[in-house]
Amino acid sequence: MPKDFTEMENSNRSANPSIHEVSDPARRLWLRGTAGAAVAAVFGPSLAGLAGCAATGPSGLATSGPRLGFQSVPPSRADAIVVPPGYVAAVLAPWGEPIGVPGRMPPWRSDASHSADDQAVQMGMHHDGLHFFPIEGSSTRGLLVMNHEYTDEGLLHGPGKADSPEGVRKSQAAHGVSVIEVALRNGQWDMVRPSPLARRFTAYSPFRVAGPAAGHALMRTAFDPEGRTVLGTLNNCASGRTPWGTYLSGEENFAFYFSGGDNTTKDQARWGLPKKAFYAWPNHDARFDATRHPNEFHRFGWVVEIDPMDPTSTPVKRTALGRAAHEGAWVAVTKDGRAVVYSGEDARFEYIYKFVSRDRIAPAGNGLTAAQANRELLDHGTLYVARFNADGTGRWLPLVHGQGPLTAANGFADQGEVVIRTRQASDLLGATKMDRPEWIAIDHQSRWVYCTLTNNTQRGQPDKPGPDAANPRANNAMGQIIRWQEDGDFDGPTMRWSHLLLAGDPGNTRPDARGNVQGDFFGCPDGLAFDSRGVLWIQTDAHATQMNKGEFERIGNNQMLGCDVATGEVRRFLTGPVNCEITGVALTPDQSTMFINVQHPGETPSDISRADAPQLYSSWPDKAHGRPRSATVVIRRQDGGAIGT
Numbered sequence: 207m208p209k210d211f212t213e214m215e216n217s218n219r220s221a222n223p224s225i226h227e228v229s230d231p232a233r234r235l236w237l238r239g240t241a242g243a244a245v246a247a248v249f250g251p252s253l254a255g256l257a258g259c260a261a262t263g264p265s266g267l268a269t270s271g272p273r274l275g276f277q278s279v280p281p282s283r284a285d286a287i288v289v290p291p292g293y294v295a296a297v298l299a300p301w302g303e304p305i306g307v308p309g310r311m312p313p314w315r316s317d318a319s320h321s322a323d324d325q326a327v328q329m330g331m332h333h334d335g336l337h338f339f340p341i342e343g344s345s346t347r348g349l350l351v352m353n354h355e356y357t358d359e360g361l362l363h364g365p366g367k368a369d370s371p372e373g374v375r376k377s378q379a380a381h382g383v384s385v386i387e388v389a390l391r392n393g394q395w396d397m398v399r400p401s402p403l404a405r406r407f408t409a410y411s412p413f414r415v416a417g418p419a420a421g422h423a424l425m426r427t428a429f430d431p432e433g434r435t436v437l438g439t440l441n442n443c444a445s446g447r448t449p450w451g452t453y454l455s456g457e458e459n460f461a462f463y464f465s466g467g468d469n470t471t472k473d474q475a476r477w478g479l480p481k482k483a484f485y486a487w488p489n490h491d492a493r494f495d496a497t498r499h500p501n502e503f504h505r506f507g508w509v510v511e512i513d514p515m516d517p518t519s520t521p522v523k524r525t526a527l528g529r530a531a532h533e534g535a536w537v538a539v540t541k542d543g544r545a546v547v548y549s550g551e552d553a554r555f556e557y558i559y560k561f562v563s564r565d566r567i568a569p570a571g572n573g574l575t576a577a578q579a580n581r582e583l584l585d586h587g588t589l590y591v592a593r594f595n596a597d598g599t600g601r602w603l604p605l606v607h608g609q610g611p612l613t614a615a616n617g618f619a620d621q622g623e624v625v626i627r628t629r630q631a632s633d634l635l636g637a638t639k640m641d642r643p644e645w646i647a648i649d650h651q652s653r654w655v656y657c658t659l660t661n662n663t664q665r666g667q668p669d670k671p672g673p674d675a676a677n678p679r680a681n682n683a684m685g686q687i688i689r690w691q692e693d694g695d696f697d698g699p700t701m702r703w704s705h706l707l708l709a710g711d712p713g714n715t716r717p718d719a720r721g722n723v724q725g726d727f728f729g730c731p732d733g734l735a736f737d738s739r740g741v742l743w744i745q746t747d748a749h750a751t752q753m754n755k756g757e758f759e760r761i762g763n764n765q766m767l768g769c770d771v772a773t774g775e776v777r778r779f780l781t782g783p784v785n786c787e788i789t790g791v792a793l794t795p796d797q798s799t800m801f802i803n804v805q806h807p808g809e810t811p812s813d814i815s816r817a818d819a820p821q822l823y824s825s826w827p828d829k830a831h832g833r834p835r836s837a838t839v840v841i842r843r844q845d846g847g848a849i850g851t
Contacts, residue, residue, distance in 0.1 A: 330354025444534025456532030550643025
């Protein structure tokens with residue numbers, strides 16, 4: 207999340223005091239519970255393979271000896287990708303490359319002269335979460351689906367062009383999601399162009415609304431009187447892949463695209479609606495003027511579902527999963543075959559959620575793909591918010607209309623209003639306010655669920671919640687990784703939790719910034735994913751302003767690390783270019799290729815002019831043109847073996 211958005215976060219959050227007592231977090235670090243059994247074999251033959259590809263955690267492959275088989279790389283300040291000996295990294299799909307829509311492949315223009323129509327069929331800006339969808343199970347051909355979180359208007363337009371109808375349209379076209387076809391040919395990964403499967407979703411693409419908020423009075427606007435079709439998705443951050451073969455993307459910092467004027471309501475303020483939008487969109491697209499169209503504000507902040515294999519399908523905003531500053535969404539499967547979707551809000555003092563589907567995951571058949579057979583699965587079920595107790599236990603609190611305080615007397619007329627005002631409902635329930643919960647990774651073998659809490663330097667400040675058991679450090683610049691295991695199955699109402707680690711540099715002078723990492727130290731964990739061998743891959747996102755401070759002096763550029771959760775060892779696998787974020791990770795089924803994203807190389811420190819920053823800080827990946835470009839990077843072993851072994 208860019209620093210500019212972080213600074214605009216609303217300060218009018220829940221006024222409830224922290225509900226937890228501070229206890230010694232050290233006694234919960236590396237607390238090893240007995241692992242649960244693997245996901246039961248509840249699926250018929252037609253779904254068995256689907257269940258395997260659904261897991262975002264280990265597939266149960268046997269391992270012997272240490273899981274981390276690569277040589278650690280040192281911290282770096284270089285404007286380059288650095289990988290271990292024996293590995294190679296190559297740029298695959300940078301911002302502005304045509305995605306391969308047949309008959310519409312405008313080339314990248316380094317002078318920013320490409321039009322809004324061009325940008326709508328080119329790679330969007332600032333790549334984030336991604337997944338690889340193999341075609342017919344292949345490890346050499348498939349679709350990459352990825353988010354484009356936000357835009358840097360100076361890079362996108364050049365000086366003085368953002369505040370115009372064409373400029374706004376171009377900015378909106380650079381947001382959203384890309385679907386591209388890729389293939390390994392002659393030892394090198396390339397985009398397949400043209401491809402009938404190539405698609406872009408932008409901030410003006412139509413999305414169907416489904417679930418409790420569909421058609422709700424708070425979702426109806428002058429542009430959509432029925433409240434069932436939203437134009438656009440924006441600020442898409444992390445992503446998940448479902449067992450039925452679809453892509454889930456979270457709409458994160460949606461509030462900053464709207465202007466609220468001088469008279470924002472209490473509800474709008476709770477969501478951080480600013481007086482003036484971060485971008486010029488409200489000047490030329492009336493939807494984003496909340497003073498004129500207040501309900502449009504309710505139509506963003508959802509988890510969206512995309513079927514990448516069906517280019518005729520319409521993506522869906524799944525409102526049963528709740529409205530939030532969603533980092534992303536990740537799916538586990540219960541023993542009886544129901545979907546459990548975990549998500550977090552990447553904002554200070556916000557919440558972690560899970561949704562349990564009412565129905566079981568359906569197999570493909572009767573002429574339907576698995577995606578089509580489960581097109582209503584995420585519209586029916588129960589949404590919960592997490593409370594982490596000081597004794598290492600926790601509870602999932604149901605966000606259900608009519609239960610507890612979620613009644614009309616407290617401002618919740620129905621379930622649609624509960625999911626539209628999820629933050630306010632969570633406030634009433636007394637959920638735990640977290641240190642920016644971001645990516646979630648699920649270990650389907652042990653049944654532990656892991657979540658990165660990137661940082662929260664406001665914790666412990668005057669009029670802000672102080673440290674608690676789950677968030678144990680004031681002025682938390684370094685972040686931590688929390689994990690929990692449900693009592694019983696993934697749908698269990700209670701859990702046991704611990705910290706996997708507290709990030710930091712053991713050489714820091716400030717004790718709260720030292721952490722307890724075993725091995726290569728780091729700060730600000732963000733991206734998180736398991737590979738098939740059980741290695742937990744950790745990606746970092748310290749802002750450029752942080753990296754120029756003494757606490758981050760030895761940590762260097764943002765990076766990616768492997769963690770053996772059985773031993774606690776952390777080993778640095780990759781370092782990125784200057785002032786970038788390392789984000790998004792996906793592997794081919796045979797684990798021989800890893801895809802990651804490098805976002806915002808040359809990001810601007812807060813004390814430097816945005817217009818000057820790109821030239822001052824980075825020219826990655828194309829030194830000849832000198833303009834930094836977010837890009838997808840392909841990593842392979844030179845001998846063709848599995849990544850990380």
